[in-house]
Amino acid sequence: MKIVVIQGPNLNMLGVREQNIYGQMKLEQIHAQMKDVAAQNNVEIEFFQSNLEGEIVDRIQECYGDAQGIILNPAAYTHTSIAIRDSISAVNIPTIEVHISNIHRREEFRKTNMIAPVCASSVVGFGPFGYHLAMIGMLQIMQEMQAAQESQAQA
């Protein structure tokens, strides 16, 4: 089982960028924690960050036939990208959307969300800890998928 973690624009600036909103953790630290949880659960994990919409679409497409779960923070593209939304629908892999900040209580433009309707679930406003919650949620989804596959194979 493999989870791919995809981070959108400016998330490479975590730890520097607006610390009052996004906290002090760097992206590498968040990824290190996720890697530990994956290892403890015998799940493969890969990380990808890009500031470019098309590269994010390409990485989501590459998950097809390769990954069983996607954890995605599309960052500002959340509010604009039909292309990223369509790529999630296209690959049809359970996707959990993460937002470090609570996008519902910020500027009006952040209330538009192109991505949430095609995701299995969203984790919003828990700070960097949201990635850990998303990992736990994704492991649960994967366990359920595996159990369903096993019972189908037995039938």
Ligand code: DQA
């Ligand atoms: C964000 C919220 C977005 O509105 C913003 O553009 C980001 C980060 C978050 O994690 O809170 O870059 O996705």
